Amino acid sequence: MRANNILGILYSNSYDASLPELTALRTMGSVPFGGRYRMIDFPLSNMVGSGIGKVGVITKTNYRSLMDHLALGNPWDLSRKNEGMVLLPPFAEAGAGGNQTRMEGLRGASEFLRHSKEEYVIMSDCNVVCNLDYRALFRCHVQSGADLTIAFRRGPAPKLETMRLSLDGGEYPRVTQIRLSGAAEADTAYSLNIFILRKSLLERLIQEAAGRGDADFEREVIRPRLQSLRVHGAEVTDYARVIDSLQSYYDISMELLDPASRQAFFHPGRPIFTKVQDDMPTIYGLGSSVRNCLVADGCQIDGVAENCILSRGVRIEKGARARGCILMQGTYVGADTKLDCVITDKKVFLSSHKTLAGDPKFPVYLGKNIAI
Amino acid sequence: MQKQECIAMLLAGGQGSRLGVLTKSLAKPAVPYGGKYRIIDFPLSNCVNSGIDTVGVLTQYQPLELNDYLGNGQPWDLDRVNGGVHILSPYQQMKGTEWYKGTANAIYQNIHFIERYDPEYVLILSGDHIYKMDYAKMLDFHKQTQADCTIAMLEVPWEEASRFGLMITGEDYRIREFEEKPKHPRSNQASMGVYVFTWSKLRRYLLDDEANAASSNDFGKDLLPAMHRAGERLFAYPFDGYWKDVGTIDSLWEANLDLLNPKVDLDLSDPDWKIYSRNPASPPHFLAESAVVQNSMIAAGCVVEGLVDFSILFAQVTVEHGAIVRDSILMPGAVVKTGACVQYAIVAENAVIDAGASVGERPESAADLDQWGVSVVGAGVRVAPGAKVPAKAMIERDVPAAKEG
Numbered sequence: 107m108r109a110n111n112i113l114g115i116l117y118s119n120s121y122d123a124s125l126p127e128l129t130a131l132r133t134m135g136s137v138p139f140g141g142r143y144r145m146i147d148f149p150l151s152n153m154v155g156s157g158i159g160k161v162g163v164i165t166k167t168n169y170r171s172l173m174d175h176l177a178l179g180n181p182w183d184l185s186r187k188n189e190g191m192v193l194l195p196p197f198a199e200a201g202a203g204g205n206q207t208r209m210e211g212l213r214g215a216s217e218f219l220r221h222s223k224e225e226y227v228i229m230s231d232c233n234v235v236c237n238l239d240y241r242a243l244f245r246c247h248v249q250s251g252a253d254l255t256i257a258f259r260r261g262p263a264p265k266l267e268t269m270r271l272s273l274d275g276g277e278y279p280r281v282t283q284i285r286l287s288g289a290a291e292a293d294t295a296y297s298l299n300i301f302i303l304r305k306s307l308l309e310r311l312i313q314e315a316a317g318r319g320d321a322d323f324e325r326e327v328i329r330p331r332l333q334s335l336r337v338h339g340a341e342v343t344d345y346a347r348v349i350d351s352l353q354s355y356y357d358i359s360m361e362l363l364d365p366a367s368r369q370a371f372f373h374p375g376r377p378i379f380t381k382v383q384d385d386m387p388t389i390y391g392l393g394s395s396v397r398n399c400l401v402a403d404g405c406q407i408d409g410v411a412e413n414c415i416l417s418r419g420v421r422i423e424k425g426a427r428a429r430g431c432i433l434m435q436g437t438y439v440g441a442d443t444k445l446d447c448v449i450t451d452k453k454v455f456l457s458s459h460k461t462l463a464g465d466p467k468f469p470v471y472l473g474k475n476i477a478i
Numbered sequence: 479m480q481k482q483e484c485i486a487m488l489l490a491g492g493q494g495s496r497l498g499v500l501t502k503s504l505a506k507p508a509v510p511y512g513g514k515y516r517i518i519d520f521p522l523s524n525c526v527n528s529g530i531d532t533v534g535v536l537t538q539y540q541p542l543e544l545n546d547y548l549g550n551g552q553p554w555d556l557d558r559v560n561g562g563v564h565i566l567s568p569y570q571q572m573k574g575t576e577w578y579k580g581t582a583n584a585i586y587q588n589i590h591f592i593e594r595y596d597p598e599y600v601l602i603l604s605g606d607h608i609y610k611m612d613y614a615k616m617l618d619f620h621k622q623t624q625a626d627c628t629i630a631m632l633e634v635p636w637e638e639a640s641r642f643g644l645m646i647t648g649e650d651y652r653i654r655e656f657e658e659k660p661k662h663p664r665s666n667q668a669s670m671g672v673y674v675f676t677w678s679k680l681r682r683y684l685l686d687d688e689a690n691a692a693s694s695n696d697f698g699k700d701l702l703p704a705m706h707r708a709g710e711r712l713f714a715y716p717f718d719g720y721w722k723d724v725g726t727i728d729s730l731w732e733a734n735l736d737l738l739n740p741k742v743d744l745d746l747s748d749p750d751w752k753i754y755s756r757n758p759a760s761p762p763h764f765l766a767e768s769a770v771v772q773n774s775m776i777a778a779g780c781v782v783e784g785l786v787d788f789s790i791l792f793a794q795v796t797v798e799h800g801a802i803v804r805d806s807i808l809m810p811g812a813v814v815k816t817g818a819c820v821q822y823a824i825v826a827e828n829a830v831i832d833a834g835a836s837v838g839e840r841p842e843s844a845a846d847l848d849q850w851g852v853s854v855v856g857a858g859v860r861v862a863p864g865a866k867v868p869a870k871a872m873i874e875r876d877v878p879a880a881k882e883g
Contacts, residue, residue, distance in 0.1 A: 141762035142778075180552070181759075368764065377759040382553070384754050386746040387513035387777035387791075388763070389738070394772055402762040403514070403778055404747065416762075 112244065113224035113305060114153040114161035117211060118146060118172050120231035120299070124266055124350050127471045128451070132171040135163070135232035137355075138434050138452070140362055140371075141402040141417050143380050144175050145349075148237065149230040149300075150191075151378045154182045156240035158228070160189035162218050164211040166196060181379045194218055208323040209315050216312055219305060227308050231299040235358055236346035237373050240300075243340045247302040250278030252338035254328065255302040259342050263288065263296035264350035269324050271295045273339050281337040284329045295339060297324075298346055307335075345370035356449060356469045359415050359432050362400050385418050393424065409439065423458070430466060448472065480560045482595040484617055484674075486530050487588070488521055489581055490605040491538030496726045499856035499874045500826055504543040507605025509730070510809045510827070512737055512746065513777040513790050515755045516547060517724060520610070521603045522554045522563070523753045528613035530601065532561030534591055536584045538568060538577060553756040566591060580695030586684040592677065600680055602673040602697065608733050609670070609721040610744070610751055616715045617674055623713045626679040627705060629653070630672035631714035632721050642668035643698050645714050653712040656703060667714060670721055673697065679710060720744040727872075731824055731852045734790045734807045738773055760793050768799055777810075784814070792827075801831075806838065809857075818861075822869065826857040835861045835877075839869035 118135030128137045135146030146163070153161055161184060165172060179191030194215045212219075219227070226247075228240055238257075247255040256271065263270055272283035273295055288294070311327055320326035328337065345367065347358040361367045372378070385404025390396065396411045404419040409426035417435045422428060425442040433439070437450040440458035447464035448471075455477040456462070462478075464470035472478075494506025501509065507518035518535075525533050533556060537544055551563030566588050568577050578584035585592075585602065592600060599620065601613055611630070620628040631645055644665045646655040657664065683701050687693050693700040706712055720743045722733040736742040746753050760779030765771055770785040779794035784801035792810040797803055801814040804821045811828040814820055818831045823838035831837055837853050844850035851870030861867055862879035 363764075368761075372761040378761070379759045382757065384553075384752045386753070387775045390771045390774050390776065392773045396765045396771060397769055398767045399765050400762045401765065401776070406747075 110157045110159075111224050112156075112158050112226045112228050112240075112302075113219075113222045114149075114158045115212075115215070115227055115229040116146065116149055116153075116161060116163045117208060117229070117231050118163055118169060119166035120208070121233045121266055121350070122167075124233070125352060125355060127352050127449075127473070128355065129168070131168060131474060133165060133167070133169050133232070135165075136169075136171040136175050137232075137349075138417060139235060139355075139359065141400050141415050143378060144172075145232045145235070146172065146175070147378055147380045148235055149232060150182050150184075151376070152236065152238050152240055153228070153230075154184065154379065155376045156244075158240070159184075159186065160192075160222060160224065162192045162194050162215055164194045164215055166211065169193075169195065175381050177381070181381050183379075192218060207321040209312065209321050209327065212308070212312050212323075213316055216309070219309055219312075222305065224305060227301075227303060227305045229299075229301045233349045234298050234300075234346055235349065235371070236298070236342075236344070237371050237376050237378065238300075238342060238344050238346065239376065243300065243302060243342075246278060246338070246340035250280075250338045250340075251336065252278070252280075253303060253307060253335040254337045255340050256281065256337065257298045257300035257342050258295045258339045259298055259346055260293055260295050262292055263294040264348040264354070266348070266350045267324075268299060268348070269297035269328075271297060271339050279339050279341075281332060281339055284324065284332065286324060295341075296348075298342060298348065300342075302340075352449070352469065352471060353467070356432065356447075356466075360413070360430070360466075362415065363398055363413060368400075383418055391424075394422075409441075426458075430469075432469075451476075454478075479594045479596075482532050482561060482597050484530055484599040484601055485532040485534070485561070485592065485595050485597045486521075486525050486601040486603055486613075487585055487592070488518070488525075488533055488535045488603045488605055489584060490518060490535050490544060491578055491584065492604075492606065493539040494606070494725060497730065498727065498872045499854055500727075500730075500824070501540070502856060502874070503540055505537065505539045505541060505605075506725070508544040508547055509724070510792055511608060511724065511730070512734060512753075513775045513792055514757055515746075515753055517608065518544070518547070518605045519554075519753050519755045520608055521605060522556065523751075524609075524611050524613060525601075525603075526554050526556060526754070527751050528611075528617075530613060531556060531558055532564075532595055534564045534566045534588060535605075536566050536578065536588065538584075541565070541567060547756055549756065554754045561595070564591065580700075581697045582684060582687050582693075582701045583695035585680075586688050586695070589681065589684065592681075597677050600675050600677050602675065604671045606725055607671065607721060607723055608744070609717075610719060610748075610753070611672070611717060611721075613672075613674075616672070616717075619715045620674045620676075620713070623651070624711060625674075625713040626676050626710040627702065628674040628713045628715045629702070630670040630717050631667045632670050632717050633666050634668045636663065636666050639663035639666045639668065644668055647714045651714045651716065653706065653714055656698075656706065658698060669698070670717060673702075674715075679705070727824065727852050727854055731807060731822075735788065735805070737775055737790065738788060758793065763791075766799075805840075815863075823853040823855065823867075825855045826859070828858050829855045830860045831855070832861055832863040832865070834864045835866070837861060837867040844869055 118133040122129040178185040184191035270285040273279035388405040391408035401416045402418045408424045409422040423441040426439045428445040430447045432449045436453040443460040451474040490507040494501040550557045556563040644657040724730040763780035766783040777793045783799040784797045802819045807824045812825045815833040819836045821838040861877045865877045
C-alpha cells in the first residue's frame with residue numbers, strides 16, 4: 107500500500123561549490139542550518155509531509171556526515187519494510203568517475219527507478235530552505251496537463267547557474283524560454299529546482315541523454331525540449347529561500363529571528379523532522395542575558411547573546427558576548443571573549459579574552475574543530 | 479526466546495494520588511520532569527546504559543498516555559529482536575480476572591513472561607524516582623555477596639529517615655532488620671525501591687506469598703520480611719548520588735528546580751550516561767528582544783517574550799510580553815499571556831494563564847506560611863483574564879474572570 111503515487115529523489119550534493127566553506131567536509135544536504143537542522147531535513151520533511159513514502163537520496167562526494175545524519179530514516183518515519191528511504195551512492199561503471207552531474211546521478215539511480223512502482227517522480231535539491239506542501243505543486247502538474255513542472259519563485263534570482271524562466275500568461279503558465287545566467291533583476295521567475303514528471307518520461311530522458319552523452323539536465327535535456335514537451339511553471343509563494351553563498355547562508359539564517367519568517371517556516375501543521383540527539387534542554391545561568399536569539403537544546407549560556415542562532419551544545423561563558431553570530435554544534439566561547447558576526451562550524455573552541463569581528467555584510471567563518 | 483542473564487521489571491501501575499490533578503489522566507511514571515523528560519525515562523535509560531535490554535513495564539492505572547509514550551521502545555534503544563520493552567497489563571485468565579493486587583502480585587501474574595527469558599536474576603524497579611544508577615554494578619555486588627536479594631540503599635538525613643523504609647545492616651552490608659517508616663528511626667539507610675533478586679528464590683517466594691491469604695502481596699510489607707524471617711541472604715547495596723522520590727507536588731517541584739542548582743549532583747548532559755526520551759519535532763526555542771531569562775531551563779519550541787527566572791519551561795511553552803514566571807514549572811504547551819504572573823507554581827500541559835491573571839504566591843508575601851504551598855493548574859485548564867489562583871491551590875477546572883468590584 108503506497109501513501110501516494112509519487113517517488114521522491116533528492117540530490118544531496120547540488121551546488122556544493124556555492125558554499126565551499128561549509129561543504130568542504132560535507133554535502134550541501136548535511137550543512138547545518140537553523141540551530142538544529144541539516145539542509146536535507148527541509149526537502150525530506152516536505153516530502154514526508156506531502157505523503158511521499160519512498161525517497162531516494164543521490165550522493166556524490168563527502169557523504170559520510172549525510173549517512174550519519176540520515177541513518178535508516180527513522181526521524182522522518184522513512185525506516186520502512188516496504189518503500190522508505192534509500193541512499194544512492196555513486197554508481198561508477200568501470201572507468202567512470204561517479205555522479206558528476208544531475209543526469210549522471212540519475213543514471214546511477216536508474217535501477218532504483220526501474221524497481222519503483224510509483225507513477226510520478228518529484229526531484230529536489232538541498233540548497234533551498236523551505237517548508238512547502240508538494241501536493242499543491244502536484245495538483246498544478248496534473249491540472250496543467252504538463253509533461254514537466256518546474257517550481258519557481260519570483261524575485262531577484264540567486265547567484266547560481268540556475269534556470270530563469272520566461273513564461274506565457276496562462277493560469278498554469280508554460281515555460282517558453284530558459285536562460286541559465288543573467289543579471290539579478292528584481293522580478294525574475296527563477297527555478298527552485300523542484301521538478302515533477304512521470305517516471306516513464308524521466309526514464310526515457312535518462313536513456314536519450316545517455317545515448318547522446320548529454321550531462322547537463324537544464325542545458326541539454328530540458329532546454330532543447332521546450333517545444334516537444336509541455337514544460338510548465340508552478341509558482342511558489344510560501345517561504346522558500348535559495349542559498350547561493352556564505353553571505354546568503356548568513357542572511358537567510360538571520361531571517362529566522364524575524365517572527366513572520368519563523369511562523370511561515372516553522373509551520374505548525376508541517377513539522378520539520380531531524381535526527382534526535384537526546385540533549386538536555388538549554389540552561390541559562392545567573393547573570394546571562396539572551397535577546398532575539400534562536401537557541402537549540404543542550405546549550406549552557408552564562409554570558410550575553412544578541413541576534414544569534416545557537417546550535418545544540420553551545421557554551422557561552424561568563425563575560426563572553428556574541429552578537430549577530432551563528433554558532434554551530436558544540437562551539438565553546440570562553441570567558442570575556444567578544445564575537446561579532448562570526449559563523450563557527452562544529453566544535454570550534456574559542457578560549458577566553460579573544461575578540462573576533464566580521465560585518466553583517468561580511469561574516470567571519472571559522473572551520474570545524476578550529477581552536478583559538 | 480534467548481536466555482538473558484538479567485531482565486528488569488518496572489512497576490509503573492501506580493496512580494501517584496498525592497500528585498492530585500497532575501495524575502488525573504496519566505500514570506505517575508508518565509508525569510513530565512526536567513524540561514523534556516518523563517519520570518519513566520530515568521529507570522529506562524538506566525537500564526539501557528547498564529546493559530539491560532529486556533524490560534517488562536507493568537501498567538494498570540491510566541495506561542493510555544504511558545503506552546503511547548513507550549511505543550516500541552525505540553527512543554531508549556529498546557526495540558530489540560530478542561527482549562526490548564514489553565508493556566504488561568493485567569489480563570483475563572481462565573480462573574477469573576484480577577487487577578494487580580500489590581507489587582509482588584504484579585510480578586507473580588507475569589511469572590510466565592519472566593520465564594520466557596530463563597533469567598538468573600531479576601531487577602525490580604519503580605517509575606517513581608529521579609536518579610542515575612548503574613544497575614550492572616549492583617548486579618556485580620549481588621553476585622559477589624552471593625545474595626538472594628539485594629536492595630539499593632541510600633543514606634538519608636536523620637530528620638527525614640522516618641518517611642522511608644529503613645534497613646539496619648551489619649558491616650558486611652547484610653541486612654539485620656527492616657523498619658517500615660518508624661517514628662523513632664534506628665537507622666538512616668533507606669530503601670530506594672530497587673531490588674535485584676536471584677530469580678529461582680524470588681519465584682519460590684512469589685508462589686508462597688500468593689498462597690498466603692493474609693498477605694497484602696507487597697514487596698516491602700510481605701515478601702522481603704518473609705525472606706528475611708526464613709534466613710535468606712539479604713544485602714543492602716550502598717548508593718551515593720542524587721535520588722529523589724517525586725511522589726508529592728512539593729518534591730516534584732523541588733526535583734525539577736534541583737536541575738538549576740549547580741551544587742546538585744544530577745548531570746543530564748553527560749554524554750556517557752544520556753537520559754533518553756521521546757519528543758515531538760519542535761524548532762529551537764526563541765527568546766525575543768524583550769525577553770529576560772535567567773537561571774532557567776528552556777526546552778525546544780518555546781517562545782519567550784517576558785521574564786523567566788528560576789523556572790523550567792518544557793517544550794512549546796509560550797510566555798508573552800510583560801508576563802512574569804518565577805520559581806515555576808511550565809509543562810509542555812502551557813501559555814502565559816500578556817501581563818500574567820506565575821510564581822511558585824506547576825502549570826500542567828496546555829493550560830492557559832490568560833492576560834493579567836495570577837497563579838501562586840511567594841512565601842515571603844504569604845500571610846500564614848502553614849497555609850502556603852506550590853499552586854498547581856491542571857492540564858488544559860484555562861485561568862481567565864485577571865483571575866487569581868491562590869497559593870497551594872490545585873485547579874482542576876477553568877477559573878472564571880474575577881468579578882467586578
